[in-house]
Amino acid sequence: xxxxxxxxxxxxxxxxxxxxxxxxxxxxxxxxxxxxxxxxxxxxxxxxxxxxxxxxxxxxxxxxxxxxxxxxxxxxxxxxxxxxxxxxxxxxxxxxxxxxxxxxxxxxxxxxxxxxxxxxxxxxxxxxxxxxxxxxxxxxxxxxxxxxxxxxxxxxxxxxxxxxxxxxxxxxxxxxxxxxxxxxxxxxxxxxxxxxxxxxxxxxxxxxxxxxxxxxxxxxxxxxxxxxxxxxxxxxxxxxxxxxxxxxxxxxxxxx
Amino acid sequence: xxxxxxxxxxxxxxxxxxxxxxxxxxxxxxxxxxxxxxxxxxxxxxxxxxxxxxxxxxxxxxxxxxxxxxxxxxxxxxxxxxxxxxxxxxxxxxxxxxxxxxxxxxxxxxxxxxxxxxxxxxxxxxxxxxxxxxxxxxxxxxxxxxxxxxxxxxxxxxxxxxxxxxxxxxxxxxxxxxxxxxxxxxxxxxxxxxxxxxxxxxxxxxxxxxxxxxxxxxxxxxxxxxxxxxxxxxxxxxxxxxxxxxxxxxxxxxxxxxxxxxxxxxxxxxxxxxxxxxxxxxxxxxxxxxxxxxxxxxxxxxxxxxxxxxxxxxxxxxxxxxxxxxxxx
Numbered sequence: 001x002x003x004x005x006x007x008x009x010x011x012x013x014x015x016x017x018x019x020x021x022x023x024x025x026x027x028x029x030x031x032x033x034x035x036x037x038x039x040x041x042x043x044x045x046x047x048x049x050x051x052x053x054x055x056x057x058x059x060x061x062x063x064x065x066x067x068x069x070x071x072x073x074x075x076x077x078x079x080x081x082x083x084x085x086x087x088x089x090x091x092x093x094x095x096x097x098x099x100x101x102x103x104x105x106x107x108x109x110x111x112x113x114x115x116x117x118x119x120x121x122x123x124x125x126x127x128x129x130x131x132x133x134x135x136x137x138x139x140x141x142x143x144x145x146x147x148x149x150x151x152x153x154x155x156x157x158x159x160x161x162x163x164x165x166x167x168x169x170x171x172x173x174x175x176x177x178x179x180x181x182x183x184x185x186x187x188x189x190x191x192x193x194x195x196x197x198x199x200x201x202x203x204x205x206x207x208x209x210x211x212x213x214x215x216x217x218x219x220x221x222x223x224x225x226x227x228x229x230x231x232x233x234x235x236x237x238x239x240x241x242x243x244x245x246x247x248x249x250x251x252x253x254x255x256x
Numbered sequence: 257x258x259x260x261x262x263x264x265x266x267x268x269x270x271x272x273x274x275x276x277x278x279x280x281x282x283x284x285x286x287x288x289x290x291x292x293x294x295x296x297x298x299x300x301x302x303x304x305x306x307x308x309x310x311x312x313x314x315x316x317x318x319x320x321x322x323x324x325x326x327x328x329x330x331x332x333x334x335x336x337x338x339x340x341x342x343x344x345x346x347x348x349x350x351x352x353x354x355x356x357x358x359x360x361x362x363x364x365x366x367x368x369x370x371x372x373x374x375x376x377x378x379x380x381x382x383x384x385x386x387x388x389x390x391x392x393x394x395x396x397x398x399x400x401x402x403x404x405x406x407x408x409x410x411x412x413x414x415x416x417x418x419x420x421x422x423x424x425x426x427x428x429x430x431x432x433x434x435x436x437x438x439x440x441x442x443x444x445x446x447x448x449x450x451x452x453x454x455x456x457x458x459x460x461x462x463x464x465x466x467x468x469x470x471x472x473x474x475x476x477x478x479x480x481x482x483x484x485x486x487x488x489x490x491x492x493x494x495x496x497x498x499x500x501x502x503x504x505x506x507x508x509x510x511x512x513x514x515x516x517x518x519x520x521x522x523x524x525x526x527x528x529x530x531x532x533x534x535x536x537x538x539x540x541x542x543x544x545x546x547x548x549x550x551x552x553x554x555x556x557x558x559x560x561x562x563x564x565x566x567x568x569x570x571x572x573x574x575x576x577x578x579x580x581x582x583x584x585x
Contacts, residue, residue: 013395017398019398037497118359121394121395123376123393124376124400125372125375127362130360131366131367131373134366139332139444140331140332141360142356142359142363156447158450159360160356161357161513162270162355162356162513162514163515163516164451164509165271165452166449167329167446167448167449168446168447168449169330170444170445172443175443181500185502217374219402220401221401222393224399225397225398225556229557230555231545231557231559231560231561233550233562234560234561234562238562238569239572241562242573243576245560249521252521252542254464254542
């Protein structure tokens, strides 16, 4: 089986997020990017399938953020190819436009299974895998916790619902799956191994095909939320804050 | 002309029950439909549709398809069917929950309808005839207000609108349509629903919950939370990242896709407060959050907060609780 997993870089939420002077987008000057969490799980899901059934895994990403490091990490973990979509339109590529670009790329690089994280924290005008399934006219299921091949041209996926309920759904291949999480945590790869891969392997490239930007919502403003309610903060040293908290818990009848 | 004026609400249901968020969407949809000069239509796909439609009287009509192949949700069957319905009755807006079902349906439908899409919507209104939506980005740290071109599909966050406005005792006006031929050529097939394994505690019934998030850092730190939970007479639960790491079982997950809990005390340790998690615990009697990031969204839902490293505060809290317990003895 040939598996393609799409990786997206998103803002690192550990850093302070700043809005640009126009007030309509993130200020990217000092922004640090990390691999989207559910994409990390999609990669793990792809590698797990390869471990069990053989085949190949291609990690595909747009040329943005620190994507080379992410692709080399994917190669170090066991992906067979790290491929970067270059010559992108200027500025951040909205999700809907990204889906159109990926759809064209994937038409010329067909796969049995296309995996991507079901959503990214920066999504605004759509979630990639569902859009991709529609654009490629391939069956799609998202919010999955497990994917397993069940025959030569079928897979069984476990789709998560509230309360721990899971739906088992059979999908005819080729298909697109939106991964929420892999059956086990993403594998660890030592930095030394990544360094080694950067010296021994190359990232391949593919030029972004020219596709019209789909109609998208126009951003009026971006802002940090101001909530009507906010916690009453307990200040001071940990000892002082805890003493106040104990008093509150006792008053509220939580402590006996 | 009704084209691009009607507001459709996709009725989500699971195990024979309409999901509560549907009523939030019906309430919001009523306001939007009035502003756009259109009708509010509940779109119901499934099996045994008349019984499912019973609580949907808030809509002007319930556009429904009753078919075995729509009994269990798949994005393919449901998006194709909604699309077929939209060909003759094009809506301005389709509102879906930002849920496991809604986000799968919305993307597929947006492509089929060639409609715009806006996700994680926390507010939506009509300004001078234009639909303006406010979406949550970056785990709730940012909001983005956008002009939404019509037609459009919106996925709406749970709890964004009150459910009361969408509840009605009025008998629904059922408009039953035949199953479209596209259902004869499906490539996805529901096999079964799997319920969570019994055996672990039911965190929805526990009066005190100590919840751990990404801030707990590693599995080896869980005993800190367990000791705290023990002293408070409660149990440990977690947000998604901890569950995804396999450090606690799925039965301990709190959030939209986990358990909805309403304990007397919810002590959140190192939890940022993403909407996915907040949906599952916002109705707790008393919420206390400890997080090193003073801007973490969890402080917007907590009653009391301590902006500090949990590893500085939790040991002090444990000592204080032990001391109190010893003094009481």
